[in-house]
Amino acid sequence: MSSSLRSCKVLPHARHFDVLIVGAGPAGAHLALRLARAGFHVGILDRQRFPRPKPCGEFMSPECLPMLEELGLRAALLAQGARCLKGMRLHGHGYRAEGRYRSFGGAPAPFDHGYAIRREVLDELALEAAAARSEVEHFEACSVSELLRDESGAVRGVLAIGPERERLELRAAWTIGADGVRSAVARELGVQRAVPGLDKLAIVARYDGVPAADHAEVHFYPDAYIAAAPVDEHVFTLNLVLDRARVPAGGRAGLEEELARRIAASPELDAKLGGRRPCEPLLACGPLARTTTRQTFDGAALVGDACSFVDPMTGEGLYFAMRGAELLAAALVPALHARRTDQNALAPYLRGRKREIVPRQRLARWMQSGLRHPALVRGFLGLLARRPSLADLVVALTGDYVSPRDLLRPSLWREVLRRPVVIGARSGAF
Numbered sequence: 056m057s058s059s060l061r062s063c064k065v066l067p068h069a070r071h072f073d074v075l076i077v078g079a080g081p082a083g084a085h086l087a088l089r090l091a092r093a094g095f096h097v098g099i100l101d102r103q104r105f106p107r108p109k110p111c112g113e114f115m116s117p118e119c120l121p122m123l124e125e126l127g128l129r130a131a132l133l134a135q136g137a138r139c140l141k142g143m144r145l146h147g148h149g150y151r152a153e154g155r156y157r158s159f160g161g162a163p164a165p166f167d168h169g170y171a172i173r174r175e176v177l178d179e180l181a182l183e184a185a186a187a188r189s190e191v192e193h194f195e196a197c198s199v200s201e202l203l204r205d206e207s208g209a210v211r212g213v214l215a216i217g218p219e220r221e222r223l224e225l226r227a228a229w230t231i232g233a234d235g236v237r238s239a240v241a242r243e244l245g246v247q248r249a250v251p252g253l254d255k256l257a258i259v260a261r262y263d264g265v266p267a268a269d270h271a272e273v274h275f276y277p278d279a280y281i282a283a284a285p286v287d288e289h290v291f292t293l294n295l296v297l298d299r300a301r302v303p304a305g306g307r308a309g310l311e312e313e314l315a316r317r318i319a320a321s322p323e324l325d326a327k328l329g330g331r332r333p334c335e336p337l338l339a340c341g342p343l344a345r346t347t348t349r350q351t352f353d354g355a356a357l358v359g360d361a362c363s364f365v366d367p368m369t370g371e372g373l374y375f376a377m378r379g380a381e382l383l384a385a386a387l388v389p390a391l392h393a394r395r396t397d398q399n400a401l402a403p404y405l406r407g408r409k410r411e412i413v414p415r416q417r418l419a420r421w422m423q424s425g426l427r428h429p430a431l432v433r434g435f436l437g438l439l440a441r442r443p444s445l446a447d448l449v450v451a452l453t454g455d456y457v458s459p460r461d462l463l464r465p466s467l468w469r470e471v472l473r474r475p476v477v478i479g480a481r482s483g484a485f
């Protein structure tokens with residue numbers, strides 16, 4: 056995208072929408088579907104053709120399921136092989152702790168499981184459901200090149216490059232950046248920032264034929280972690296996340312070597328993979344973390360990873376994308392009815408983000424700081440291993456149905472303390 060924001064004459068073939076969404080991942084597709092159901096004319100464009108690869112742990116927290124249900128996507132996901140995972144197992148420093156999704160301290164678990172499903176399936180299903188609506192026009196293989204502004208500076212659409220390198224002028228009352236962690240829209244609006252101290256890379260690998268369990272898992276190393284989940288009937292997806300400074304030289308072969316070395320250093324993972332090699336080419340991506348200083352503008356807003364993303368360890372990015380889309384749709388619908396395009400019309404969206412998304416991302420940042428101290432991680436895992444109720448609380452937090460604010464409630468801690476303690480939890484023989 057060019058660095059200049061341009062006010063431009065309407066091309067003869069300009070298209071007009073109520074809302075134009077840049078990026079057709081979960082945030083963009085869910086938003087399109089919600090706005091279409093409210094009767095608005097939506098354009099949604101993505102630079103890729105779907106299904107497209109997306110580096111991801113492919114695990115969805117329980118709190119995503121009611122949103123999928125509401126949009127009529129849950130049954131279809133199950134039919135396409137979504138695997139129900141009932142908790143998370145944490146390994147490292149000689150400890151193993153397991154938390155299960157269950158109602159906690161008065162916060163009801165919406166389901167006793169989350170889903171693991173291939174991103175190709177998850178993302179295509181939501182986009183197909185949106186694109187099937189008569190209110191939605193989908194532009195694939197179409198990349199934004201510029202934002203359009205009116206004389207007041209309000210965003211009024213985009214110029215995009217289509218699949219045949221043709222120039223498209225797409226105008227809208229509202230333009231939404233749902234274009235992921237390296238959002239071109241956020242960059243163009245001048246609000247994108249790196250997250251200080253977080254410069255990590257993820258290596259994502261899939262394995263075939265690994266016996267499936269009913270939980271996701273995280274393996275902690277002193278300087279890295281692996282998050283993994285059995286995904287649909289056949290695939291085990293594994294993410295190695297490490298500081299970019301520690302990424303070995305040697306290109307793809309170097310990454311493969313590093314992955315093999317880390318797997319060999321985790322006895323449980325090594326035994327589980329049984330010498331298997333990845334069944335698909337590795338995906339690598341980074342830096343993973345980005346944030347923005349503002350999310351709403353006259354005529355524009357950001358949603359999903361385009362607003363901010365910290366780290367995949369807690370497996371909440373899909374929840375942030377889907378819930379962000381829900382909150383934004385709830386603010387956009389009355390704004391569109393009232394023909395408002397000023398940023399103040401989206402104040403409820405910002406309040407919702409501040410209430411529900413920002414505290415979770417703050418917690419994720421604290422966790423990332425904690426990971427820098429192996430002694431702290433060791434102590435924490437030991438505590439979780441001895442107190443399974445605390446492990447349940449941790450997965451309830453990352454499962455998105457207990458909020459960080461709930462940690463201030465004494466009843467929640469009474470529940471943790473009431474439950475039995477495991478004696479001699481430390482073990483080298485998992």
Ligand SMILES: Cc1cc2nc3c(=O)[nH]c(=O)nc-3n(C[C@H](O)[C@H](O)[C@H](O)COP(=O)(O)OP(=O)(O)OC[C@H]3O[C@@H](n4cnc5c(N)ncnc54)[C@H](O)[C@@H]3O)c2cc1C
Binds near residue numbers: 103111115
């Ligand atoms: C390694 C890794 C593992 C993860 N594991 C998990 C997990 O297990 N569970 C979980 O909940 N979350 C996980 N996440 C986070 C999750 O993947 C994201 O939070 C989620 O995909 C955000 O959805 P989104 O729609 O905002 O963005 P995306 O899914 O990134 O979609 C953005 C879309 O915008 C398009 N786009 C980008 N630029 C342009 C442009 N200029 N023009 C047009 N289109 C454009 C892209 O092609 C893409 O399709 C993980 C992330 C990483 C990196």
